[in-house]
Amino acid sequence: MTRGVGLHLTQPLHRALREGADAVATIDGARVRTWRETVARVRRAADVLAGHGVAPGDRVALLAPNGDVFVDLLFGTMWAGGVLVPVNTRWSAAEIAHALVDSRPRVLVIDHGFLPLLPAIQVAVPQMPPVIVSGGAASGFDDWEALLAAATEAEEHLRHGDDLAALLYTGGTTGASKGVMLSHRALLTYAMCLAGSGESAPGACMLHTAPLFHVGALSGLLASLLNRARHVFLPAFEAGAVIAAIAEHRVSDLFLVPTMVQSLLDHPSFAAHDLSCVERVYYGAAPIAPALMDRAIAAMPRVGFVQGYGMTETSGSVALLKPADHRHDTRVRSNGRAVMAIEMKIVDAGDRELPAGERGEIVVRGDAVMAGYWNRPEESAAALRGGWMHTGDVGWMDADGYVHVVDRLKDMILTGGENVFSIEVEGALSCHPAVAQCAVVGRPDDHWGETVHAVVVLRDAATADELIAHCRDRIARYKCPRSVEFRSALPLSAAGKILKAQLRDEAKDGR
Known part of the structure; x- marks a missing residue:
């Protein structure tokens, strides 16, 4: 029997073409594109990458802000059978070079605004890949738009299931960053959990202001794509610009980290704009102070808040705290319940499961969990020992399955x-x-x-x-x-x- 095609990240594009090819797909500044135009660009992007030697399984590095070019490269890489390496746009040249040396991409696509970093990167990377510049022509380098204009629409080189889709590098705040290996199955499994959670509906408008190299923002993009949302991009977070974009485009959904939530509430123009279009605010990536959560709920009483607790190694959130939970006196202080594709438990130092109410390490397993760390077999084995992803977070679970994250193990203070x-x-x-x-x-x-x-x-x-x-x-x-x-x-x-x-x-x- 021939094995069928498993979950693959280009599937939502095929669905968008069937269900609404001429609907608006992306809004990037003054530039608006339909799904028909977007998929055509994705197919030409795959042709460009193949012309630069990208074969199935090869890595493609992208150093660019949020925008429609990110969509071109994300799905163009998948269409060509490659593996996307989205690079942290706030890294130094040395940190970028580390990721390039580690992942050895076949090609690097870099936004024009990051060209000042390129000389230092080239010095630090012995086997520097060919460079393509997006966002404007640059002497001595191939121009992304010119290459797309000359390309043909490539046939898809379908990769799926456990095939590697992306290498997402951890922030490197506690040492050298590590490449987290996420498969098509892992990324799409979590996206389907989020899209099917009942908190988002077809036709939504998703604002992307958190950086898309971050798993929380990337998983939000994939989940909203499954619901054929419109996607509005801002190159970076600036509270005034976010407020203006929400009002202009009637944004219904956005993903924020707690510091962004606070910046919005503190901005002088927050109360001056009509933000009644906002239906859901997804937040996560860091703990939110109870006082800030209470303030946000009071300031936006009609908004459904959805907290996600997770990590890069789990393709996104392993637990969600849904809008109804935010109206519950005790559950609002938790981090939610495990999503459908994830099994979660609390264990002691010997990996023995603890009863409800006792504190230990949070461990999870399921299809959304990473395959491991790129070129780090020992660290992969330690993190995934016993078939469970060890999060490094201390927490406890109540009798109803709500997890309460207490702290990072490394952030715990031992005093007296x-x-x-x-x-x-x-x-x-x-x-x-x-x-x-x-x-x-x-x-x-x-x-x-x-x-x-x-x-x-x-x-x-x-x-x-x-x-x-x-x-x-x-x-x-x-x-x-x-x-x-x-x-x-x-x-x-x-x-x-x-x-x-x-x-x-x-x-x-x-x-």
């Missing part, structure tokens, strides 16, 4: 023999009306081992003593900060996550 979870302290601090943002890390101490150190961004005046006293009214004394540092801003990754590793290093150095 007691475990302190930074998220709990941050939750107490964030309730103070003067606190705009905060992060809590351990500071080395000769007597206690570590002490609790808070780094705070204020919106109104407050002293360290006031904030510590505020925490003492809410959490045990040993959990309260012993030191408070005030800053104008916290260091953020390209995905909007607070860089706690950097803060820990600075606390260790006494900065």
Whole structure:
């Protein structure tokens, strides 16, 4: 019996052509394209890549902001049978070079705006691939639009199922970034879970402002594509531009990280625009402070909030907290239930499952889980031991299956023999009306081992003593900060996550 074709990421394009070829697919600034035009560009993109030597299984690196060119390359690579390597647009030349050396792409497509980084990248990559420039012609390099104009519409080289679809590099905030191997099955499995969750409907309009090299934004793109949504792109997050785009294009859905949620609520034009079109706000990638969540719900009472808890290694969220849960007094403080394609449990240090209510490491398994880390068999085996993806997160599960993430294992502070979870302290601090943002890390101490150190961004005046006293009214004394540092801003990754590793290093150095 001939084996049938498994899940494949180009399937939604075929569906869009059948169901609405002349409907609007993408809006990138003033440029609007239909699904018919988009698929034609994808097929020509595959022809261009094949002409540059891309064969099935070869990697194609893309360094570009959000936009319709990202769609060309994402699906053009799949159409050609290749593996996309979307590069973090906020990395340094050295970090980009590391990903290129590690993944060895057949070709690099780089947006014109990143050309100043190219000389340093070329020096650091011994086997530099051919370079194609998008977003404008550049002397000495092939131009993406010119190549597309001269290309023919290639036949699809169908890869599917467990065939590798993408290498997504982790942020590298705790060391050299690793390439996470995600298959067609993994990415589309999670996209189908999200698209079929009942929280999005055909005809939605999805705004992409979180970077698409991040798995949360990428999985949102794939899920909304399954529902044949319109896709509006902004090259980067800027609160005023996001608010204006929502109002102009009547955006119904958007994915944000908590720092973006706060920026929108704080922006002076937030209340001045009609944002009643927004139906769903998906948020994730980092913990959200309870005070910020309460504020967002109060400011947008008609919006259905959907929290996703997951990681790059799981193709997106392994648990979702749905709109109805946000209206529940206790469930709103959880991180939701496992999605349909994922099995989740809490284990102790010996990988034995713990009963409801007990804290341990969160582990998951299912088709959405990665195949492993690129060229890192030992780390892959350690992360996937026993057939379960070990997330490195501490949490507990209640009797109804709602998971409560307590902290990252590496973010736990050990002070005087007691475990302190930074998220709990941050939750107490964030309730103070003067606190705009905060992060809590351990500071080395000769007597206690570590002490609790808070780094705070204020919106109104407050002293360290006031904030510590505020925490003492809410959490045990040993959990309260012993030191408070005030800053104008916290260091953020390209995905909007607070860089706690950097803060820990600075606390260790006494900065």
